Amino acid sequence: MKRRTLLATGAGAAAAAAMGLPARAQTPLKVGFVYVGPVGDGGWTYQHDQGRLAVEEQFGDQVETVFQESVPEGADAERVLTQMALGGAGLIFTTSFGYMDPTINVAAKFPNVKFEHATGYKRADNVATYDARFYEGRAVIGTIAGRMTQSNKIGYIASFPIPEVIQGINSYYLHAKKVNPDVEITVVWAYTWFDPAKEADAAKAMLEQGVDVIAQHTDSTAPLAEMAKTTGVYGFGQASDMAEYKPSPRISSIIDNWAPYYVKRVQAALDGTWVSEHTWGGIGDGEVVVGEITDAVPAEVKAEAEALRDSIGAGAYHPFTGPINKQDGSVFLAEGEVATDEQLVAMNFYLEGIKGDIPS
Amino acid sequence: MEILLSINWILLLASLMVAATPILLAATGELVVEKAGVLNLGVEGMMIFGAIAGFAVGVETQAPLLGFVTAAVAGAALSMLFGFITQVLLSNQVATGLALTLFGLGLSALVGQGYVGIKAPILPDWNVPLLSQIPVVGPILFRHDLVLYFSIALVAATWAFLKYSRAGLILRAVGESHSAAHALGYKVVRIRLLAIAFGGACAGMGGAYISLVRVPQWTEGMTAGAGWIALAIVVFASWKPWRVLLGAYLFGGIAVLQLNLQAAGLKVPVEILSMSPYLITILVLVIISADRSRAALGAPAALGRVFHASE
Numbered sequence: 001m002k003r004r005t006l007l008a009t010g011a012g013a014a015a016a017a018a019m020g021l022p023a024r025a026q027t028p029l030k031v032g033f034v035y036v037g038p039v040g041d042g043g044w045t046y047q048h049d050q051g052r053l054a055v056e057e058q059f060g061d062q063v064e065t066v067f068q069e070s071v072p073e074g075a076d077a078e079r080v081l082t083q084m085a086l087g088g089a090g091l092i093f094t095t096s097f098g099y100m101d102p103t104i105n106v107a108a109k110f111p112n113v114k115f116e117h118a119t120g121y122k123r124a125d126n127v128a129t130y131d132a133r134f135y136e137g138r139a140v141i142g143t144i145a146g147r148m149t150q151s152n153k154i155g156y157i158a159s160f161p162i163p164e165v166i167q168g169i170n171s172y173y174l175h176a177k178k179v180n181p182d183v184e185i186t187v188v189w190a191y192t193w194f195d196p197a198k199e200a201d202a203a204k205a206m207l208e209q210g211v212d213v214i215a216q217h218t219d220s221t222a223p224l225a226e227m228a229k230t231t232g233v234y235g236f237g238q239a240s241d242m243a244e245y246k247p248s249p250r251i252s253s254i255i256d257n258w259a260p261y262y263v264k265r266v267q268a269a270l271d272g273t274w275v276s277e278h279t280w281g282g283i284g285d286g287e288v289v290v291g292e293i294t295d296a297v298p299a300e301v302k303a304e305a306e307a308l309r310d311s312i313g314a315g316a317y318h319p320f321t322g323p324i325n326k327q328d329g330s331v332f333l334a335e336g337e338v339a340t341d342e343q344l345v346a347m348n349f350y351l352e353g354i355k356g357d358i359p360s
Numbered sequence: 361m362e363i364l365l366s367i368n369w370i371l372l373l374a375s376l377m378v379a380a381t382p383i384l385l386a387a388t389g390e391l392v393v394e395k396a397g398v399l400n401l402g403v404e405g406m407m408i409f410g411a412i413a414g415f416a417v418g419v420e421t422q423a424p425l426l427g428f429v430t431a432a433v434a435g436a437a438l439s440m441l442f443g444f445i446t447q448v449l450l451s452n453q454v455a456t457g458l459a460l461t462l463f464g465l466g467l468s469a470l471v472g473q474g475y476v477g478i479k480a481p482i483l484p485d486w487n488v489p490l491l492s493q494i495p496v497v498g499p500i501l502f503r504h505d506l507v508l509y510f511s512i513a514l515v516a517a518t519w520a521f522l523k524y525s526r527a528g529l530i531l532r533a534v535g536e537s538h539s540a541a542h543a544l545g546y547k548v549v550r551i552r553l554l555a556i557a558f559g560g561a562c563a564g565m566g567g568a569y570i571s572l573v574r575v576p577q578w579t580e581g582m583t584a585g586a587g588w589i590a591l592a593i594v595v596f597a598s599w600k601p602w603r604v605l606l607g608a609y610l611f612g613g614i615a616v617l618q619l620n621l622q623a624a625g626l627k628v629p630v631e632i633l634s635m636s637p638y639l640i641t642i643l644v645l646v647i648i649s650a651d652r653s654r655a656a657l658g659a660p661a662a663l664g665r666v667f668h669a670s671e
Contacts, residue, residue, distance in 0.1 A: 037580075188619055188623050190619075197379070197582070197586065201375070201379060205616065205622070208367075208623075209367075209368075209623045222575045226575070228479070244479070357627075357629075357630075
């Protein structure tokens with residue numbers, strides 16, 4: 001079916017070229033998406049696929065979307081990208097950090113294809129990058145976590161030691177500590193984006209250690225399923241709302257809303273105004289959405305968290321505002337100083353008060 | 361030392377048994393398949409299909425045990441596809457097994473579309489009378505669900521079957537030399553199909569254990585490589601049922617332990633902790649197999665070879 005479409009497109013293009021017709025208007029722009037997990041993960045990849053569907057909805061016949069799910073980060077990704085580019089894709093979104101080098105490598109071979117890499121920092125003339133300020137959402141759920149914990153132990157299921165994840169841990173801890181100076185954080189590195197059984201085990205390990213509020217940086221709903229077995233423990237939806245675990249254990253969530261960005265970029269590609277740039281949207285841009293705070297949270301805590309969300313969204317408050325020290329006690333930000341984006345994307349240290357080491 | 365004390369070892373040991381059960385079930389099934397001389401690399405596919413089939417029926421009927429029965433049937437049914445293609449149409453087992461994994465992953469995603477985000481009915485723990493009251497040992501060993509007990513009983517039954525029963529000896533004969541077994545009048549293809557079906561049923565149940573007990577929910581691709589671990593454990597256990605149990609518990613146990621050690625803040629690099637389940641399982645199983653010179657010959661001689669009666 002796909003091959004046939006491909007042949008037909010190829011034949012059509014060849015015929016159009018032979019007759020000297022302008023090929024532009026007839027052929028839809030083929031937009032490719034490469035996913036790290038299955039579209040049914042209920043989290044990260046699901047949200048990217050919602051963005052893809054929004055593109056289809058918006059542009060109809062003008063675009064054709066293709067996607068490949070569960071693509072391993074590494075050499076396999078390069079193969080998939082090459083195939084997509086050879087298959088006629090004009091714009092390709094690679095939606096996980098580990099696709100950074102494969103994207104750059106393949107982009108060098110296909111200068112006429114536009115690439116967009118999520119959460120990375122390497123760009124080229126035909127490679128743009130985009131990311132969301134998840135740490136803004138982490139500040140809000142950190143506040144809730146600090147208020148909700150009874151044991152003063154909060155947890156974080158981390159995936160890989162990359163700046164995006166470390167920003168999340170730091171922001172979550174910092175804001176929990178602000179409202180609850182006694183709070184301690186436990187970080188478990190799962191070394192996976194998606195492995196439900198392992199994610200559930202990580203949650204279980206922390207619960208057994210007395211942790212009672214857990215945030216996750218992995219993609220499946222499994223940690224919430226594990227928490228649902230125990231009463232009095234709370235978690236947060238990650239990437240997607242994960243509403244099926246409302247009102248408890250899921251007491252709020254950080255939702256990635258990629259649809260507006262994807263629509264905007266596809267529009268730019270169609271108009272010929274696409275340029276390589278870095279986009280980093282947050283709560284204010286609607287790219288990061290804090291999901292409903294449920295009734296399991298006391299009203300005053302809910303109000304406090306929503307006030308923080310709104311003040312971040314309005315640009316009045318930056319989650320990394322000094323004075324903030326690094327784990328070793330040295331100064332990260334002086335009084336009143338706000339972290340620059342350069343500092344954030346290079347963040348490779350814990351903040352003061354967090355125990356343990358970041359794996360290198 | 362303080363950290364080791366801060367871990368609740370009773371809870372930990374109990375949860376390692378739960379973590380190991382999916383792999384144990386799948387590996388026990390695959391062991392029988394391989395003993396019959398068939399290499400079915402489709403364990404992952406059968407597991408994930410069992411995971412969704414068991415979950416779907418468990419949710420619809422609210423009877424988790426019925427879910428497990430369905431998962432076994434579903435796994436066996438899927439394995440019969442492999443059986444038909446490899447045993448009757450004589451295709452290459454490696455390629456067919458890999459295809460079965462891909463097929464199972466895709467099919468389960470399709471079947472599971474309506475089941476994302478639904479909660480599973482809970483399979484209650486069954487506290488063994490009296491035994492579960494023993495301090496320490498009771499909570500670790502005797503407060504689990506029925507399927508977990510079943511998985512251990514299955515290992516014992518498989519061991520006894522292969523070692524002592526006539527049918528088990530015939531199955532092994534088929535796996536060692538299908539021509540000789542055929543010459544003796546045994547139905548090689550039929551025996552192998554039965555073994556493949558058993559392997560499929562076990563893999564299906566293993567998958568359902570993930571979706572109904574361990575996680576419990578349905579998510580696409582949720583077995584996340586457990587089938588491959590099961591395959592590896594069969595090899596490292598040199599095709600011996602009790603070593604499969606040891607391997608599965610070691611792997612499952614260390615996988616859980618390393619997360620607990622992280623949570624407890626042990627000062628060991630996380631990279632080392634993360635690879636420890638693989639390393640230690642391989643090391644231990646290699647070491648216990650090393651004392652005999654014939655360890656490498658533990659593999660059934662006809663493993664993966666195509667049989668046709670005209671040979």
